[in-house]
Amino acid sequence: MADPIPVLVVLDALAPVKKDEIDHLIQGRREPRWLRLSEQLGAAAGSFGPPFDWSALGRALEAMVLAAKDESAKAGDASVHVYVAGRAPLPLFVLLGQALNFSPTPDRTVLNPRRGGPWEAFPMMGEVQAEGASFFDVVEMPERAQRTNARVALFVSTVGAPAPVEAIERLFDARNEPFAGVVEIRTSGPRDVTPEAMPSIAEELRRRLSQIPGYFPRAKGFALFLAGPTQLAFAAGLALNAHVFGQDVWVTNYAAPDYEYSFCLPFCGEGTPRVPDGDADRLARRVVMDAMLEGIEELRDTIDPRDFPAWGPGDDERRTWIDYLRDLKIPREAEGDAFGLSVLLRRLVLGRGLLQALRGSPRDMQQSFAQLLLLHELFHDGQDLRTSNYYDVGRAGTVLEAVDFAADAFALAVLIAWDLRRGGPRAAERAGDIAARWVGRAIRGIEAFDLLEQGTRIERLYERRLRRYLVWYLQQARARVVRPGKNAKRDIEQLFAGRLAVELAPLAGHLDARFDKIVAGPTPQTELFASLDGHLIRGARRPGFDPGALVGAVREYQSARIEQAMHYVLDEHRAVLVPWRG
Structure with missing residues (x-):
């Protein structure tokens, strides 16, 4: 089988990404196609906030995903391997994760410098550990289905601290939104998300998150709050399947000491509205x-x-x-x-x-x-x-x-x-x-x-x-x-x-x-x-x-x-x- 065609999606909202920093992580002999957020928006890398124009950033990201899909359609048997790199707010990695859930499913790998060190590759697919081994050792969700019709907060974290409920409630209050409580999927202490563990973490996150809507069948929607690295945010986006979670998942961004609303998934930015045609x-x-x-x-x-x-x-x-x-x-x-x-x-x-x-x-x-x-x-x-x-x-x-x-x-x-x-x-x-x-x-x-x-x-x-x-x-x-x-x-x-x-x-x-x-x-x-x-x-x-x-x-x-x-x-x-x- 031919080498996959590498497509590199670069989210350079907060800082530029240099070619020589990540070239060695691209597998195969093919030259990757670079899709830069800065080029899509026609502005210099690292010049996009804060504050962030989430609609403009999201529309630019959608255009990059369409380009990746075009490459996939042209690849035939060769398939496509999508690499995601960059320095950008976590909501963009969540959005990209959900957007890259298309068929045929491409290989997806996040490139990120862990703890300020050299860039490493974090594959979303690969060998998964036995089901009994959990990365997230604190999982707080109800034992039975709840009757609430309010919105449920989802807190996903690797930093080792409980959900900041007061900050979450402040966002709900500011938006006049009824609050059903918090479901936590987190680690009890700070834990590294390593390249070797990444496939298992992504699979565990998919499995845990997919269970939540069943506990809240009447919920108005959900709101995602994240604390962790970009590869965790991307994996969360992959796990937020629109067919499971429906049409109303808030994605939030932490701007100390508060969270801010970024956008709703599935994403629909400002511009020409989608007109159904049935x-x-x-x-x-x-x-x-x-x-x-x-x-x-x-x-x-x-x-x-x-x-x-x-x-x-x-x-x-x-x-x-x-x-x-x-x-x-x-x-x-x-x-x-x-x-x-x-x-x-x-x-x-x-x-x-x-x-x-x-x-x-x-x-x-x-x-x-x-x-x-x-x-x-x-x-x-x-x-x-x-x-x-x-x-x-x-x-x-x-x-x-x-x-x-x-x-x-x-x-x-x-x-x-x-x-x-x-x-x-x-x-x-x-x-x-x-x-x-x-x-x-x-x-x-x-x-x-x-x-x-x-x-x-x-x-x-x-x-x-x-x-x-x-x-x-x-x-x-x-x-x-x-x-x-x-x-x-x-x-x-x-x-x-x-x-x-x-x-x-x-x-x-x-x-x-x-x-x-x-x-x-x-x-x-x-x-x-x-x-x-x-x-x-x-x-x-x-x-x-x-x-x-x-x-x-x-x-x-x-x-x-x-x-x-x-x-x-x-x-x-x-x-x-x-x-x-x-």
């Missing part, structure tokens, strides 16, 4: 498409120049808008992943990702969001924001926030007026409720995309995304107090005419690879700041109002908590925020 999925998206088209048709058939705000387009331009909407061509099949509007071609397309994001939401929400999105995007064209200049405009965060606010305000002002006109006097008497419902639909639309990309918790909460949520929740609070009857239309025009800005500061966080700030959490000094047409609003922490708690509430889509806080802000500053109430 028969049932396509049918569900078809239902969403039909609802959105129905909403757009209703708007096109009934919109009137009187629905436009006084501060919007003039009379002639309003008629041009309406003619354009009625001439718009919309394919009845999804195209691409998002949403596309060509003003010149008078063509609108709805993408698979957009339909997937709205899947499962109420039909009237799908119809309303289509109407909001159409008017929002058409307004963008008048702002000179088009597909030709949109790429990376998000880097200009403050500018894009102002542009987006204007487009959102216009779309909502038109649609609320449209709804009130069609509803007549009865609708005018409920103007505040109708206006608040439309703003709520805009918020639900923002949430739909975050749910698709990040699930039930927004881990990568960009500061500009947080500001957008806060702005529209405060706008919703203002909308609720629009006066009924003949004053409604005038109040709504005033509601959307002014530029509202809302933010929390100071906030802990870090810049990602594109220099966008990702919020880690509040500080003890965090306050709420807002401005409306140049008037300052400021709210510090006090009984009944905690600005810092809004970070967690936005992360977890806790609309009731946010609405309660914004009602407090509105009541405290009503002279500025609701001048129509005098």
Whole structure:
């Protein structure tokens, strides 16, 4: 049989790895293919943290694994031997271990300098000691199945100390996560993970970890806490089989004196969300498409120049808008992943990702969001924001926030007026409720995309995304107090005419690879700041109002908590925020 093709995956996040340090450990006569994390990210080795951009690091690692799979597919009978080396945080080795569980199974060896000495090879496969011999001599897990539906911590360690339960609990508390307790797989004293013992350690870890889900059949998920060398972390990743542990295993990183959340396994980094494509999925998206088209048709058939705000387009331009909407061509099949509007071609397309994001939401929400999105995007064209200049405009965060606010305000002002006109006097008497419902639909639309990309918790909460949520929740609070009857239309025009800005500061966080700030959490000094047409609003922490708690509430889509806080802000500053109430 031909020598295996060596593929060397180098995780050089914290320091470079020199070729002459590890060349002698590569078996066979073939020249290895080097896959460097630093090259994948286009930055110098050793320049990736802390703090760590886990999503960017994880996506780069996934790309390296795909390259290793390509080598495996091309190898044929020769097979592939994957070597893993580097100086990087342990979560990356865990992620790589799980990602390298593909078929046909390659040989996998971790290269690591033990205790600062020369680099050594730690094979994951090889001769295994008799089953009675255990490396981990402290194993604390339940004797029978537990009924808990909370999250279970898994502590795997070779340093010889018990699990740091207080630090683990602090992480759970910070994430508002119910804690089911700790399962420990560890050594009673410090023990070396040697090359000779590595296959047995990997097999024992696989066997021990695979038993745990059976003891916690109702658990919400698991959280991995590690203390040991990189080869232990890699072996833990190999053992965390997604078919056994399911879709929700936190991987944590120790940043003394606390643990930080890194990512969830199976890994799904920020970027284009994975859109399922089974028969049932396509049918569900078809239902969403039909609802959105129905909403757009209703708007096109009934919109009137009187629905436009006084501060919007003039009379002639309003008629041009309406003619354009009625001439718009919309394919009845999804195209691409998002949403596309060509003003010149008078063509609108709805993408698979957009339909997937709205899947499962109420039909009237799908119809309303289509109407909001159409008017929002058409307004963008008048702002000179088009597909030709949109790429990376998000880097200009403050500018894009102002542009987006204007487009959102216009779309909502038109649609609320449209709804009130069609509803007549009865609708005018409920103007505040109708206006608040439309703003709520805009918020639900923002949430739909975050749910698709990040699930039930927004881990990568960009500061500009947080500001957008806060702005529209405060706008919703203002909308609720629009006066009924003949004053409604005038109040709504005033509601959307002014530029509202809302933010929390100071906030802990870090810049990602594109220099966008990702919020880690509040500080003890965090306050709420807002401005409306140049008037300052400021709210510090006090009984009944905690600005810092809004970070967690936005992360977890806790609309009731946010609405309660914004009602407090509105009541405290009503002279500025609701001048129509005098």
